[in-house]
Amino acid sequence: MSEDRGIWVYSENKELMLELLGKGSELASKLNTRLTAAVLGHDVKEQAKELVGYGAQKVVIVDNPQLREFQVEPYLSALTQLTQQHKPELFLIGSTRRGKELAARLAARLNVGCVPDCQELNVDDQGRLLAGRIVYGGNAIVTQVFRIKPQIVTIPRRRFEKSEYKETSKGEIIDAENIQVEPSKTQVVAVKPIEVAETKIEEARVVVGGGRGLDKKEDFKILDELAQILGGQVGYTRPLAEDRKWFTEWVGLSGHAISPELYIACGISGVIQHVAGIRDSKIIVAINKDPEAPIVEMADYIVIGDLYEIVPALSVALRKLLAST
Amino acid sequence: MVRIFVCVKQAVDVSQLKVDSATRRVITLDAPKKISDFDKNALEEAIRVKEKLGGEVFSVTVGPEDAKTTLREALAMGADKAFLISDPIFENSDTLATSYILAEAIKKIGPFDLILCGEASIDSFSAQVGPRLADRLGIPLITYARKLDLEGDAVTAERSLEDCSQTMRAKTPALITVTKEINEPRIPSLMAIMKASKKEIVLWKAADANIASEKVGESGSAVQVLDILAPKMERKKIVIKGETPTESAEKLAKALVQEGVIGR
Ligand SMILES: Cc1cc2nc3c(=O)[nH]c(=O)nc-3n(C[C@H](O)[C@H](O)[C@H](O)COP(=O)(O)OP(=O)(O)OC[C@H]3O[C@@H](n4cnc5c(N)ncnc54)[C@H](O)[C@@H]3O)c2cc1C
Ligand SMILES: Nc1ncnc2c1ncn2[C@@H]1O[C@H](COP(=O)(O)O)[C@@H](O)[C@H]1O
Numbered sequence: 001m002s003e004d005r006g007i008w009v010y011s012e013n014k015e016l017m018l019e020l021l022g023k024g025s026e027l028a029s030k031l032n033t034r035l036t037a038a039v040l041g042h043d044v045k046e047q048a049k050e051l052v053g054y055g056a057q058k059v060v061i062v063d064n065p066q067l068r069e070f071q072v073e074p075y076l077s078a079l080t081q082l083t084q085q086h087k088p089e090l091f092l093i094g095s096t097r098r099g100k101e102l103a104a105r106l107a108a109r110l111n112v113g114c115v116p117d118c119q120e121l122n123v124d125d126q127g128r129l130l131a132g133r134i135v136y137g138g139n140a141i142v143t144q145v146f147r148i149k150p151q152i153v154t155i156p157r158r159r160f161e162k163s164e165y166k167e168t169s170k171g172e173i174i175d176a177e178n179i180q181v182e183p184s185k186t187q188v189v190a191v192k193p194i195e196v197a198e199t200k201i202e203e204a205r206v207v208v209g210g211g212r213g214l215d216k217k218e219d220f221k222i223l224d225e226l227a228q229i230l231g232g233q234v235g236y237t238r239p240l241a242e243d244r245k246w247f248t249e250w251v252g253l254s255g256h257a258i259s260p261e262l263y264i265a266c267g268i269s270g271v272i273q274h275v276a277g278i279r280d281s282k283i284i285v286a287i288n289k290d291p292e293a294p295i296v297e298m299a300d301y302i303v304i305g306d307l308y309e310i311v312p313a314l315s316v317a318l319r320k321l322l323a324s325t
Numbered sequence: 326m327v328r329i330f331v332c333v334k335q336a337v338d339v340s341q342l343k344v345d346s347a348t349r350r351v352i353t354l355d356a357p358k359k360i361s362d363f364d365k366n367a368l369e370e371a372i373r374v375k376e377k378l379g380g381e382v383f384s385v386t387v388g389p390e391d392a393k394t395t396l397r398e399a400l401a402m403g404a405d406k407a408f409l410i411s412d413p414i415f416e417n418s419d420t421l422a423t424s425y426i427l428a429e430a431i432k433k434i435g436p437f438d439l440i441l442c443g444e445a446s447i448d449s450f451s452a453q454v455g456p457r458l459a460d461r462l463g464i465p466l467i468t469y470a471r472k473l474d475l476e477g478d479a480v481t482a483e484r485s486l487e488d489c490s491q492t493m494r495a496k497t498p499a500l501i502t503v504t505k506e507i508n509e510p511r512i513p514s515l516m517a518i519m520k521a522s523k524k525e526i527v528l529w530k531a532a533d534a535n536i537a538s539e540k541v542g543e544s545g546s547a548v549q550v551l552d553i554l555a556p557k558m559e560r561k562k563i564v565i566k567g568e569t570p571t572e573s574a575e576k577l578a579k580a581l582v583q584e585g586v587i588g589r
Contacts, residue, residue: 013487072466096486096487097468097469097484097485097486097487098486100452100456101452101456101466101468104420104452104453104455104456104457104460105456105457105459105460105466107421107453107457107547108421108424108456108457108460108461109460111421111547112421112547113419113420113421113546113547113548114420114453114547114548115548116451116452116453117450117451130551131548134450134556135448135449135450135553136337136339136342136351136353136448136553137339137340137447137448137450138339138556139339139342139344139351139555140342140344140351140553140554140555140556141553141554141555141556142550142552142553143550143551143552143553143554144548144549144550144551145548145549145551146547146548146549147546147547147548147549148547185464185465185466185495185496186465186466186467186493186494186495187493187494187495188491188492188493189481189492189493189494190491190492191489191490191491191492192489192490192491193488193489194485194486194487194488194489194490206586206587230587242504242505242506243506253450261586262581262584262586262587271340272339272340279556279558282584282586283581283584283586284560285577285581296562296564297560297562298558298560299560299561299562300560300561300562300563300584301561301563301565301577301580301581302562302563302564302565303564303565303573303574303577304564304566305570305573306570309570310570310573310574313570313571313573313574313575314574314577314578316571316574317571317574317575317577317578318578318581318587320578321578321579321582322587
């Protein structure tokens with residue numbers, strides 16, 4: 001059995017897998033080592049070939065009918081054995097909810113460390129991997145180093161760019177040997193798909209954010225209108241999704257992190273967990289009736305007033321301005 | 326009669342953190358502490374199950390000795406007993422070491438039906454300790470539960486993933502991590518607070534729970550912190566004032582055009 005060492009990547013989410021390959025390629029060339037992708041599932045040869053096009057120098061496949069659907073213990077046991085056999089120095093895992101559980105338990109089984117949700121991943125001049133992540137509810141960035149290997153990190157969606165697809169890329173594709181798949185300890189008794197937004201809020205140039213200052217779901221039409229004029233999208237705070245159940249996604253520490261040119265926060269108090277997700281916006285506007293709201297300290301432009309008056313007035317003003325330019 | 330253990334972390338109250346503006350260093354030393362938010366949801370859920378089925382709820386904490394004050398709150402909410410696993414050698418333990426300590430302590434406390442953890446802790450937000458603990462104990466795990474039902478030796482929980490919501494079932498003993506949405510934690514009454522002062526807080530040092538010193542603290546940890554800095558946040562903070570909403574809106578619109586962020 002060959003020990004590859006080097007960098008390995010895995011995510012059950014295909015897009016995220018490509019982003020891991022993007023970051024992985026960059027790190028592999030900095031560390032002068034190889035990039036390997038692990039592919040788990042059933043009938044996944046085609047997927048493996050595609051990953052080579054996206055920069056995997058090697059793909060190791062675990063093809064097993066028991067891996068047709070994602071289930072933690074079967075996937076975890078396969079990944080654990082792969083890691084034990086090939087001894088990667090660094091394993092990048094996609095930070096979905098499934099992936100985070102997988103990474104934590106992989107680290108537990110191997111008795112090693114795991115830095116979840118890395119926002120930064122760099123190599124210092126001693127060749128050490130520096131893993132940076134947000135802590136203290138968005139108040140701080142902690143930089144960590146590993147004392148033992150393999151180093152496991154998880155990486156959120158859309159944090160790093162995926163690499164370019166090249167038809168001509170070459171890579172080795174092999175089947176893993178001697179992998180014992182452990183049965184699942186839990187049973188999925190029902191699944192309900194969640195509608196996922198087709199447009200990605202991370203890619204919007206302008207985001208109009210709405211918070212609990214909006215009394216009814218229907219009132220979002222004034223934000224929709226503003227967003228439309230600006231060619232942007234509407235985002236939400238977490239309570240609108242998780243408490244009021246109006247939406248399924250939100251912006252912030254536990255939701256999407258965005259970095260638009262312009263973020264307009266309407267009826268949003270600017271609690272740190274929300275701000276953690278908008279920090280990289282170029283310009284932040286706050287529309288709030290409370291001059292003491294924390295968002296006021298986080299904004300470039302502040303209008304103190306009732307959003308039900310200001311937002312429609314802003315739409316009118318912008319329409320006029322944009323028509324005249 | 327069910328036995329539920331709740332892992333309760335004494336976390337830094339992140340809303341009260343201060344930053345040294347010159348160095349951007351976050352001042353964590355004297356920061357106020359509290360029960361990590363989602364751990365209160367875990368406690369509340371455990372207490373509700375106990376109220377329905379009868380049994381005991383124990384809270385288990387790895388932390389400094391002063392966590393005792395925090396633990397009184399868990400007892401006031403309705404936990405029957407608190408275990409504080411505390412030893413100076415635990416300082417700077419990462420999630421690898423912390424989950425090891427918790428696992429050893431839990432083995433010593435005895436059998437259980439459920440262990441509940443928070444989805445993640447409010448200060449480190451790593452979502453690691455629960456899954457690691459389940460794996461160490463070799464028991465089923467359901468993460469991110471927003472609804473939970475215990476019936477006989479089966480636990481059913483609902484959770485949301487990015488693309489679907491799932492109803493999961495597992496045999497007990499099992500570990501469940503819960504989200505904020507699962508319930509609204511109760512605020513203890515004065516009576517409950519008074520009663521809590523009579524409840525027991527068991528204090529164990531490393532040796533009391535057979536914890537090996539080389540597996541904890543800095544030397545037993547796999548990751549090490551280099552620095553903790555506040556992110557840069559420099560904003561213009563220009564307050565736009567107008568006689569009417571229309572006037573404010575027009576001024577704002579002009580400013581945004583000047584910034585070059587609208588109208589390509
Ligand atoms: C661990 C953890 C993770 C979290 N993650 C996230 C996250 O990722 N994203 C997130 O958003 N939240 C998150 N939260 C929740 C967060 O702490 C706040 O509760 C939430 O962001 C507040 O939402 P809000 O601003 O909409 O509501 P509120 O805080 O209630 O603010 C409403 C604001 O609207 C203003 N307002 C009311 N009416 C009007 C009006 N007519 N006109 C103008 N202004 C008006 C009020 O002055 C107030 O400032 C998290 C919490 C925890 C504990
Ligand atoms: N020191 C600790 N003592 C007890 N429980 C803990 C401790 N640290 C973490 N936990 C539990 O693990 C969960 C996740 O923590 P974390 O991995 O830090 O995000 C918390 O919500 C707690 O239930």
